[in-house]
Amino acid sequence: MARIAGVNVPVKKCVPFALTYIYGIGIATANSICRTCEIDKGKRVSELRDKDIEKVSSFIRQNYNIEGELRKEVAMNIKSLVEMGCYRGVRHRKGLPVRGQRTHTNAKTRKGRSWLPIAGRK
Template identity: 80%
Template sequence: MARIAGINVPVKKCIPFALTYIYGIGITTGNKICDACGINKGKRVSELRDEETEKISNFIRQNCVIEGELRKEVSMNIKSLIELGCYRGIRHRKGLPVNGQRTHTNAKTRKGRSRLPIAGKK
């Protein structure tokens, strides 16, 4: 495992895919980081030199919100929605889907396990 921006990323993957192991960086952002740093996208993390790794880390530190800061920002946004009492905040508070999905048959993951006993066979 190589360390980029304080996170262990897999060595055998191509750089844009390896960067997705960092919370807040997806494929598109990984590709943009490679372009900005002038690194070949097909290159594996194990093939990176130390200065290239440092260049990627510095670019991420300066231009991206990642890991703890991003998690904190997202949770603060959710808390503010809940405090406002808007529709999305109420859905967050109740633990229901927020973006208008149906709940009659779906949303088992978001709603959780049902607490009603199931009648057995006789």
């Protein structure tokens, strides 16, 4: 495992896909990082030199919010929505889907298990 921006990334994967293991970096962002740092997208992390890894790591730290800082920011945004009492905050508080999804069916992940007793079950 190589350490980039404080996160262990797999060494057997290509650089853009390995960078997506960092919270806050998706594939599009990873591709732009590789382009900016002049790293071949086909290279694997194990093929990178220490200088390249340090270059990518410093670039990410300077230009992106990642990991703990980003998680804290997202949590604060949700907390402010809940405190305001806006529609999205109420949905967060109740544990229901926030972005307009239907709840009659297909909201099991967000709503959780039904606690209603089932008739005829012993």
